Amino acid sequence: MVKVTFPDGSVKEFEQGISAIEIAKSISPRLAKEVLACSINNEVKDLTTTITEDCTFKLHKWEDAEAKHTFWHSSAHLMAEALQALYPGIKFGIGPAIESGFYYDVDMPEGKVITDSDLVKVENKMREIASAKSEIVREDISKADALSLFESKDEVYKIELINELEDGTITLYKQGAFVDLCKGPHLPDVGGIKAIKLLSIAGAYWRGDEKRKQLTRIYGITFPKKKMLDEYLELLEEAKKRDHRKIGKELELFTFSQSVGQGLPLWLPKGAALRERLENFLKKVQKAYGYDQVITPHIGQKELWVTSGHYAKYGQDSFQPIHTPAEGEEYLLKPMNCPHHCEIYKFKPRSYKDLPVRLAEFGTVYRYEQSGELHGLTRVRSFTQDDAHIYCRPDQLKDEFMKVMDIILYIFKTLDFQNFETQISLRDPNNKEKYIGSDENWEKAEAAIVESCKEKGIEATVELGEAAFYGPKLDFMVKDALGRRWQLGTIQVDYNLPERFELEYIGSDDQRHRPVMIHRAPFGSMERFVAVLIEHTAGKFPLWLTPQQVVVLPISERFNEYAEKVSKVLNNSDIRAEIDDRNEKIGRKIRDNEVKHVPFMLIVGEQEAENESVSVRRQGEGDKGVMSVNDFISFINNEVKKELE
C-alpha cells in the first residue's frame, strides 16, 4: 500500500501501482471526468502515472494553470498529428503550451506553404483525429533508440534536441500515428479536446537564432467546451476595440504619415494636450522630489557616443551620422539623453554637498528600430523619454533608488495601473565580457536593486542576462489589451558612464570621487505610456487628463450670447469649454460613445441665463443638477482632486 497526502492534508491509502486517474475515480466519477492532470510531489504528471511510493498528490481541473498547460500541450501534439497527415514530409521543431494556447514550429515540405486559409483544413483534421479519442501513451526510450527512430524519419530538429539530452531521461509520447519527443505531461487521450481554433501563422527562427533556419510557427488555442472557446474569441474581439491604434485614430490623438516616415508619430492637437497634462503631472511630482528640469539639443557630436560606448555597440544599426560642410564633422541624432546630461553635470565642479544632482528632461530620442518591430505608439523610431539622471554619492545610491521607486509607484497608483509586474535584470554570470564595467561595481549595483525591492516589499522576478550592457536595471511592465507585456517605468544603475565621462565630485576629504549615476524614466516614453494608458482606460481618460472637458449647449440661438459668456468664464479657469452648434450631432455621438473626451455637457437656456447658472450633465451619469458657473468650476476641480488622490 502507498500513503497519498491530499492538498487538504488528509491521507489515504491505495494499492501500490494505482494510477492518478483511478484515484480520481475513487473520489468521484465526475471529478475523474473533469480532471486533466495531477501533481505528484509538486511535479506535474500524466493522469496515467502510477504511484509506487508515498507522496503528496493534487488533481488539476481546468481552472488550474497546470491543467491548461497540459491540455494545450496535448493540443499541440494533436495539431502536429493533423499536420503530419495533411503534409507528409513535414518536419517538426518544438511545440509547447504558452500563456494562452500553444504553437508548433514546423518545417514545411519542399515547395509547400501553409497560409491562413489552410488553417480551417487543419482544424477539421484535428477534430477528426480527436473524435477517434486515441490514447496518448508515454514511453521511456534510450538515447540510441530515440536517435535511430527520428533518424529514420529524418527529423533533423528532433535529432538535434536528442543529442543534447542525457541518456535515461528521454521519453516519447505517442498518439495515433504520431510520435513525438516530449517530456510531457499530457492528457490521457485527445478525445477531450473539443473546441479548436488555430489563430495565426508566423515565422520563427529555429532555437530563436536569426542565423538559423526560419520555421513556420502555427498558433492555436483549444478548450474542453465550445462555449469557452466562444467566450475567449469574444474576449479577443473586445480587446481589439481597446487597441490604442484604433482609439488613437478615433479620438484624433496621433497619426502616422508615410511621407514623414515609418515609426515617426505625429501628435494631433488632442493627443498633444493629453501628453502635456501627463508631462505637467510628472513635472510637479519631480519638483517635489528635488529634480531640476534641463533642456538639451536633439543632436550631438558623434564622439559623445563613442565616449559613452553606445556607438561601438549600436552605431551600425542606428540612424547614420549627420554630416556638415566641414570635413570629417559628424553629428548623431541622440539615441539617449545621458551624454548630454553628463556634460551638464560637468559644467562646474561639484561638491559632495551638492549631491544628489537630479537632472530631468522630456528628451526626444531617435532609434532605428527594425522595421518589423514597429508597432503603433508602443514601438517607434522617435520617442520622448521622461528621462532623468541622478548623480549621487555611493552612500546615497540606495536611498535615491528607493525614492525613484516611490515616484513610479505613486504614478502607477494615481493612474490606476494595478496589474504591473516588476523585473530585476541582472547580467548573465556566464557571459560577463558582454558588459562594460568592473565586477565590483556590478556586484554593488545589483545588490542595491535587490535590496531596495526587498525593502519596498516588491516581488520582482529576476532575469539573468537581461541587464543593459552598462548596468543592471529594474523595470515595471504593464500588459496591453491583448496581454502583450510592455516595459514602462525603468530604473537603471550605472557605474560606467561616470567613469567614461570622468565625472567627479569633491568629497568631505577634499579628494576627487566618482559619483554613481541612475537613469530613470517612470513613464518609459510618452508614446508607449499613452498607448498603454489608452488600452487601460479604453479611451476614457481620468478627468484630469481629459483634453476637452466641457461642451456648452445653448438650447436656441437666443442663448448663444449667454453660452459664450459661460465658456469664457470656464476657459479663464483651466477648464476647456466649447460651444456646441446645434447642427453638430455631438449629443448622439457622446451617447453612442463615439466621443469619449467630453465628460460634461452644460445646457443653457432661459432659466440659466436669468440666474447665471448652468444645467450640468455628466457622460454616463446623467443630470448633475443646476448650479452656478463658479460652483461648476469647483465641482470639476473637486472631481479632479478626488481622482488624483
Next chain:
RNA sequence: GCCGACGUAGCUCAGUGGUAGAGCGCAUCCUUGGUAAGGAUGAGGUCACGAGUUCAACUCUCGUCGUUGGCUCCA
C-alpha cells in the same frame, strides 16, 4: 531584417478581367425651446505606388512602399 496576411471615399468595409458601391462622417438647406435631436439634397476615390500579361487590369503576375500577426532585437 525574416516568415505569413493585408492596402478600395475622412472612417469601417462590400465588390467584379469590361474603367466602382454601402453605412457613418463631411457640406448645404429644412426642422428642433429643455433637447446627449430628426429630415432632404449633395460633394468626395488615377481602387497604395511602379512594371508586366491582356483587345481590356481595381481585379492576374512580379517588384516597391506602408500596415499588421509573430520571430529576432530593444541603449
